[in-house]
Amino acid sequence: MSTPFIRNHQYNVIKKQAEFLQKTLRTVSDRSVLETVRFSTATKIAEAFPILTEDQKQMLGQLASLETDQDFQRYLGAFEAYMEPFPPITVKQIEKLFPKNKKLKVPDLASIDFRYVTYLSWVDIATNKLFLVYPHEGRFLGIEGRITPTNKKGYCLFCNRHQELAFFSVKTKSANASPDNFSMYGHYVCLENQSCNHSITDTGALEKFLQLVGK
Known part of the structure; x- marks a missing residue:
């Protein structure tokens, strides 16, 4: 069973950094620039979480290896099961x-x-x-x-x-x-x-x- 650990604002960080890397891959061909952006986006995502298990770090860190639009879609979609919703309220x-x-x-x-x-x-x-x-x-x-x-x-x-x-x-x-x-x-x-x-x-x-x- 998936344990939720991603709050909405943290998911927005993931989404924002993934979109930035995706755009960079489409517009930049310089390998050194791409590697810098890959490292930067993965770092910013990790910084949005005060505490992470090794499995969670590995899951989030997969961003750095993504290449295609389908890769990014699967990456973001995989987090739906780990979203920590707003607490129940009546x-x-x-x-x-x-x-x-x-x-x-x-x-x-x-x-x-x-x-x-x-x-x-x-x-x-x-x-x-x-x-x-x-x-x-x-x-x-x-x-x-x-x-x-x-x-x-x-x-x-x-x-x-x-x-x-x-x-x-x-x-x-x-x-x-x-x-x-x-x-x-x-x-x-x-x-x-x-x-x-x-x-x-x-x-x-x-x-x-x-x-x-x-x-």
């Missing part, structure tokens, strides 16, 4: 994260392929609010805030992809805030969370954001 668990929202509209969880989800989010169009759920240290974190389209492109805080952005502002508790002891903290993020989840390769910025605005 509608009731989500509702408990946002107790003040009595009419919370939760997405259809059954329609989501949680293997490719780093963070769960959705927008309530009626209130222009974005809700975000993230698993951290054995529990779920939930934050909500105002989402405002910017009608411009830039780099998303979470996935660092150049894409159409929205400004996500969250009310936070602060000792140096206004009389009601609250302040606002915000940043630019992708308007389309599915594409963001398919692009994110590092959870550092996302987790830092959650720590700053978390309850």
Whole structure:
């Protein structure tokens, strides 16, 4: 039985490096350059994993020997059985994260392929609010805030992809805030969370954001 060890953002690293090597093989003929890229891509993939068994290292390291488009397709396809999905979560668990929202509209969880989800989010169009759920240290974190389209492109805080952005502002508790002891903290993020989840390769910025605005 396959033991899952690849989280979504790590799979995105694998996919990104595989695509880069594949493109290099199509456009570069210099053997020394190709060998350098092979080594670089394999190294970057290994660096995305804090801990690996020898078998896992060998599996990931096969990238360096790939040649054909079919090789790359098989390489990426083989990891499906090793994907570690977003932890199981129910509608009731989500509702408990946002107790003040009595009419919370939760997405259809059954329609989501949680293997490719780093963070769960959705927008309530009626209130222009974005809700975000993230698993951290054995529990779920939930934050909500105002989402405002910017009608411009830039780099998303979470996935660092150049894409159409929205400004996500969250009310936070602060000792140096206004009389009601609250302040606002915000940043630019992708308007389309599915594409963001398919692009994110590092959870550092996302987790830092959650720590700053978390309850």
